Amino acid sequence: MNQYPDYLRVHNVDDNSPNPAFTISNIDTVAEQLGQATGWQFDFVENRKSIQNRSTPKSVDASAEWHFEIVDMLVETPANQRLHRDRATEIADATNALVKQLDSAQRKIRELHAELATHIPVVVKPGDEASQHLDQLLRSAADVVGSNRAALYMLDDATTSLNMRAEIGLGKIDTESRCLENATADLEALVGYAVVVDDSHQQQIWKVPVECAAAICVPVSSLETPLGTLWIFLDQPQDCSSTQINSIEIIAGRIASELQLQAMKRQMLTSKNSSPNDSDRNTLLRRQPTIAPPLDHLEVTSLKPQSSDGESIVADWSFNEIGDMILMSATIEGAPHPSASIAAAAQAAFCALRNRVNSSVELVSEIVNVISRLEPEIVQGELTVAIVDCDHCTIETASISGALHIGDEDDFVISAHQALGQIGQSAWIGDGWKITRR
16 A cells, blocks of 8 residues: 555545436537538537537436427538438427436436445435446546546456446446456456556556556555455546545545445435344444554553443544554444444444545545535534544544534534553543553
């Protein structure tokens, strides 16, 4: 795994960027053929506003009305060969009906492939949220190197093949599986290395899946599990800097986090639809760490918090890439059934995000944002995160209590720094942990 420089930690994704339902690469050709067949000039318009001057391929926004429309007669067509305008309009209407069917079919395909990537039933939430977020992240990754084509390939359950689950700029999802054994670049990426292919000879060696002038392949993985690969396809060969590669790898990490978030949403919705019983609490208890972090200068003690009828408590710990220890404690108020599910989601979010943020405040905010996206109602409770510099025995903590909701500003998160300078000095991390200087 690459250790990302601090200046590359934050990569903004424009959530307002267009999210095409599908891409039509030959709109101009279709309009031209309609014109030759009817003797009338056609254009593809949105709300009667021409997009003739937009760059191809032209993207069709699912929220807009797009259709072929007669704009003028073709002067080069003899009058006796030009169809009556009403007849030409009928042909345009039939073509528009086919375009609408293609739109619906392509959108359904994108939803199904997003479902396969995240293992979420399409009926979870209307609006194809999973597909939208994946498209936005792919677009951001491609923008890093000035490309408009990218694809996400996911490993199947048997880890024997790769399947395209999301794409931009390619026009459609490729439904044919790629054998992992023969996918040279993907295998290299899945063991942790970015692959840059910049000439045609190398493309044959590295088995680039899409015809292009150059390509980049990076891994998409959680901290524990490889999930697949992210490919960027370029129309012109170019030298890619380490900064660009690191930026793409960061976005690949965000794709992995998005997939984990959607999987958490599925688990929560499944749990909500099931009958309340003790299994939620038992599952949460089994997920608690069974050993304390091994440290020379600090003794970390689990307080072994016990959930009650009015709350569910979860605690976890890990080390980040630079050797700092990260501790988390969350108390979710409410009846056993929903509170245990939300507490489990908070722990899963901690596991997914702990190595992708710079500070305890940022980690608390990200976990709360995940809870907010999974649970529409305001959740009451307490969440504390601590990042411990084990060499200097200093602790950076952040916590939020009451309504677990982040507003426009992070004023709700309380942060603090503490140094355990004396032997025997202790600090408490929420309801889950006690740290004592040895």
